[in-house]
Amino acid sequence: MCTVCGCGEGETQIEGENPHQHDHDHDHSHHHDHAHDHQHIHDYGQGPAHAHAPGMSQSRMVKIEQDILGKNNQYAQANRSRFAQQGMLVLNLVSSPGSGKTSLLTRTLETLKNEMPLSVIEGDQQTSQDADRIRATGVSAIQINTGKGCHLDAHQVGHAIDHLSPQDTSVLFIENVGNLVCPAAFDLGEAHKVAILSITEGEDKPIKYPDMFHAADLLLLNKIDLLPHLDFNVDQCIEYARKVNPGLRVLQVSATTGEGLDNWYEWIRLSRQSRLIGFSSPEKPKEPTIKAV
């Protein structure tokens, strides 16, 4: 276990970080014993079958009522407040493998990189191929390899941000591990989850994997250029998605032909603008000049 922050995963690797960088020499011994001369009494009187027999057993009941994801949520809150302080817009891109996430992202970066500061965190089980593809666009990117892990968690993202040092008012894209199940449960501190579903996957994905479509704020229906060649019912797909999440916005796009991408760029611009309201920094957008009539 990592002694700096208590992280448990030994599999995760963040680019530029040694597998375990928190090691330190230990030529002194640790004493972790401390005197406990006070008594803890946490008897709530609700044992199984109310089996309380004083003197028979030392066991006792402890009510803790803790959220299993509590730890992740604490890290996510820390990330979120950092993003807010920096006036950043953070988008968590989630999809199954092969939906065209990375292609969509590289095209998006090419289009927006001269307009606003951008950076990317790439999550994959292995290889830094995706981060290499991103860096080829000139945008800074960092790869997190989750090893056997099936999702990114808020703690890994926090470490990755330390390495990436994103600019104030920038847009950070987090490309999650390709998986329609697990990433839904893990808040990373993002402003929005954006689900990407390619029409080669079948229109019933939203009801087969409802958690993900419920957690997302925007759905990008990708590879829409292939529609003439496939038996895919767009209306049915959107209907399924709205059944799971009535407020979900849907954009039909193609990362290959560029169809519909203007709407996606506009959504990013507007989301970023709304993040910048009330954020004071030298890069604050200029006040609109009001012309005298």
Add this chain to the structure above:
Amino acid sequence: MHEMSLCEGIIQILEDESDKQGFQKVKQIWLEIGALSHVEPQAMYFCFDAVKQNTLAADAKLTILDIPGTAWCMNCAKNVKIKQRYDECPHCGSVQLQVTEGEEMKIKELEVE
């Protein structure tokens, strides 16, 4: 298999609590898992057995308490039972349901020594 990371999270919480509340061993754990949560109880039992080895919960027995899914139907203005997230209201067929219960993933109670 995110049940594995959830179980690792449970062990971490137990370790934190053992410091705070002064216990060395966990004998039983009760979890509350909602029907609409992201957890498959069978996978949870399986992963917990794997993760608990050589921890303070090595001999702990896990019990999962199921919490049924409940939602507020905006149309009927009452609570209704649902099995999945995309279920329609069993009375009026509306999908405008606000989930009120069944998303829990909580450690409820421990028996410790």
